[in-house]
Amino acid sequence: MKIYNRISIGLSCVLIALLCSSCSKNTNPQSQLTEPKTQPANNGNVEVKKNISTEPISEKPTKSSIEPFIVLKDKIHPSFPEYKFKVYGQKKDALYSASKIEVYNEVEKKVQELAFSATSTPDGNQLGIVIEDMNFDGYKDIRIQQFLPATANVPYYYWLWDKETSKFIKNNELEKITSPVFDSESKLIKSNVKGNAGTYYDYEYKYIDSKPTLIREIERIADLEKNLWHITIKELVEKEMRVTKKYDEKIK
Structure with missing residues (x-):
């Protein structure tokens, strides 16, 4: 009888030990994870993947639509500070086109914007723009080539500097004169x-x-x-x- 009791007690201890071991494994979820086979040597060099949008990407605007094609600097009058002329345009095949001139004063403030129908010229350096005195009053004016004609008669758009308003005023009379x-x-x-x-x-x-x-x-x-x-x-x-x-x- 004593031997039977000892065996019974021994079996009970084994069962209790097995049950405790099983409970310990189930209550520790970290022990269920598998360790990666390799790890980066330096976590700082790990590339973090970002979410990628599935929306279509709009076409990037051309340079001419977001910034000037050329920038010119000149003095309208010897007593004036240097003005800046930003000419907006683009290259079209073998020719160049412009559609706007922005005028900035010496403190980079835009003082005027000259908009016009798109031009056409082979002049890639200045897009057909000329800054000179065109009415002989001592102040420089602006003209820009309208298009490239079949003959040598080159037409222009003209703006004359007005001393009273300190602005360039469009002049339609001069447009009648080609290749001036x-x-x-x-x-x-x-x-x-x-x-x-x-x-x-x-x-x-x-x-x-x-x-x-x-x-x-x-x-x-x-x-x-x-x-x-x-x-x-x-x-x-x-x-x-x-x-x-x-x-x-x-x-x-």
């Missing part, structure tokens, strides 16, 4: 125009009552059979353009 040369000494605007394959014109304009007015026209018509230029000169006389001279000249 502004002669500050004679205070004349000169223009050479091709009429057709054998006809050419030289024009001279003078500001009269603040408007560019045609004062002289030279017409040259080629006569290839006779190797001559038929030349007709017209001049402004009593507010009318009149023929003042006609002659022939050998084609050189």
